[in-house]
Amino acid sequence: MDIQLEGIVVIVGNYGSGKTEISVNLAVEKKLAGVDVSIADLDLVNLYFRTREARKQLNNLGIEVILPPERYLQADLVILAPAVSGLIRNPRHLTILDVGGDKTGARVLAALGDAFKGRAYRMLQVINPYRPFTDTLKGCIEIKEGIEKVSGMRISGIIGNANLINDTTIDIINKGYEFVSMVSNNTGLSLEFITIPSLLSGKVDMKRFSCPVLTLRRQLVPPWIKTDLF
Amino acid sequence: MGKILMKGNEAIGEAAIRAGCLNYFAYPITPQSEVSEYLSHRMPEAGGVFLQGESEVAVGYMVFGAAACGERVFTTSSSPGISLMSEAISYIAGAQCPAVFVNIMRGGPGLGGILPSQADYFQATKGGGHGDYRLLVMAPASVQEAVEMVMTAFPLAEKYRNPVMILGDGLIGQMMEPVEFPEHLKAEPSNKDDWATNGMDTRKSTKKNIVKSLFLDPVVLNQNNLTLKEKYNRMKREDVMWESYNTDDEYKLLIVSYGTMSRVCKTAVDNMKEEGIEVGMIRPKTLFPFPEKAVFEAASKNSCKMVLSIEMSMGQMVEDVERCIHGKRPVEWYGSCGGDVPTPEEIMDVVKSYL
Incomplete structure (x- = not known):
């Protein structure tokens, strides 16, 4: 089952839900399937572990990466690249916008309101039920509503990202799938896809899932761990 | 409760609550601001107090005030913020009050940068504030260890009636790892009636306490410093890790x-x-x-x-x-x-x- 996404895809969710890992991995999977992909780092909140960390690999694969100018990359107050609004007006076959965490991170979308005007987009909420505040339906809805309120945009689907990094087990994947299915049923949001870490690739019974699955290769790692190369 | 995935800064905040600390004062600074962000949701939920001070100087004295009243209290900051708190830390050590300070270090000196650093080793271990005092300083190497050290820090601060510092670099605060909160590290509140200004109504003793770091009599001041020195020697005997x-x-x-x-x-x-x-x-x-x-x-x-x-x-x-x-x-x-x-x-x- 392939992930059916094209046009502008806005990835949102609470802090540390896995937005950047998913954005980067989704970009690579689609690029390898022959899709013309661009990705923009809109995270104005977090200063460590961002899309920019994976830029070399993405560039090597021929994926367009929109980042603030190099000389501002370590600025304490981060900067939105002017190229982003241009990208929204003239999207590639698939344009992924990796937004910062929570409603605070989603505030950047309001600033791009003019560029979004009249344009179709899909805004997807990443949910990791093993993170604080999104382990309940109520918590997921609060995050959703907060993001929608500050961005003035609508979330249309969810991405299930049950994940404990190296401690992720098959049981966690299965329970996570059940949880996001429940959220999907209760909110009416479509379950776009779920993720499994590459270390469990081939070990999970895929027949359990009625949605596509994205295999995650970990890109944002501390210095003592090697990046899982594509 | 099983494992959950947490950012170091969030886990530090949660660990303090699990350790029974319901007083948190702070002023935001990268790369530790997520502690405050997390506790702005969680402290009220847990029935505790989170107050953002007008500066780190004010926060230092809020910590002193709560500690003097016998409350379990902590704050978090990053390098320049800890410099501003150093005066209060010296006062708290001199007045022999327990409190926990977390420093998620960034590059220095001055404003330096926001990326990881360990350049506050001297500040944490040799002073930073004035006078003959020491902090018990613990340095976590993982998010799980940060949780355990924060939870251990409160009973240790109370054991010695001395500030304890958790010294982590920016990565400890920013990285995400699976964690759990060990039930056995949940410490009961210790009895502070002998020294704290915790109000006559709630105490079992009638002793009237004064918390202070001012000792004008040279003999008394020397004695206070000898008492502190003996505490630091006891740390060396009993709590090296x-x-x-x-x-x-x-x-x-x-x-x-x-x-x-x-x-x-x-x-x-x-x-x-x-x-x-x-x-x-x-x-x-x-x-x-x-x-x-x-x-x-x-x-x-x-x-x-x-x-x-x-x-x-x-x-x-x-x-x-x-x-x-x-x-x-x-x-x-x-x-x-x-x-x-x-x-x-x-x-x-x-x-x-x-x-």
Whole structure:
């Protein structure tokens, strides 16, 4: 089952839900399937572990990466690249916008309101039920509503990202799938896809899932761990 | 409750609540602001107080006030913020109050940068504020260890009636790892009736307490300092913590490293082992008290020819390493402190250059 996404895809969710890992991995999977992909780092909140960390690999694969100018990359107050609004007006076959965490991170979308005007987009909420505040339906809805309120945009689907990094087990994947299915049923949001870490690739019974699955290769790692190369 | 995935800063906030601390005062600064962000949701939920002060100076004294009243209290900041709190830390130590300070270090001096650093080693272990005081300083190397150290910090602060500092670098605050909160580390509140100004109504004793750090009588002031000194000696006897890594083999070189830097070193030690090169490592988990005996003994091993202190500073812990080796082995330093954490490959090259 392939992930059916094209046009502008806005990835949102609470802090540390896995937005950047998913954005980067989704970009690579689609690029390898022959899709013309661009990705923009809109995270104005977090200063460590961002899309920019994976830029070399993405560039090597021929994926367009929109980042603030190099000389501002370590600025304490981060900067939105002017190229982003241009990208929204003239999207590639698939344009992924990796937004910062929570409603605070989603505030950047309001600033791009003019560029979004009249344009179709899909805004997807990443949910990791093993993170604080999104382990309940109520918590997921609060995050959703907060993001929608500050961005003035609508979330249309969810991405299930049950994940404990190296401690992720098959049981966690299965329970996570059940949880996001429940959220999907209760909110009416479509379950776009779920993720499994590459270390469990081939070990999970895929027949359990009625949605596509994205295999995650970990890109944002501390210095003592090697990046899982594509 | 099973494991959950947390950012170090969030886990530090949650650990304090689990340890029974319901008073948190702070002022935001990168890279630790997520502690406050997290606790702005969680403290009210847990029935506690989170107040953002108008500056770190104010926060330091809010901590002092709560501690003097016998409340479990903590704050978090990053390097420049800790400098501003240092006056209050000295007062709290002088007045013998328990409190927990978390420093998620960024690069310095001055405003420096926002990336990881370990350049506040001197500030944490040798003072920072004025006078003859010490902090019990713990340095976590993982998010799980940060949780356990924060939970342990409160009973330790109360045991010694002294501030305890958790010294983590930016990566400890920012990285995400699976964690759990051990039930057995949940500490009961200790009895503070003998010294705290906790209100006559709720106390079992009729003793009237004064909390202060001003002692104008030279004899009394000297006595206060002797009392503090005895506490610090007791810390050295009872609460030194460290980890030995690969020290059973015949290593030619011993690394001393702490915090996330030690995780890079561990990977380097493992990689070199695969190449047939043995390197031992001591990781201080408490920086004060420093694991003097452990470092001395590991360095004294017959096979060991030298010691290398690896830290994200321009050479601070290396002075403690030299001090406790008493000249028995040559000691060298390696590190950087711009914010780029050295890689395992870089450490391997440095180690090999000495072999």
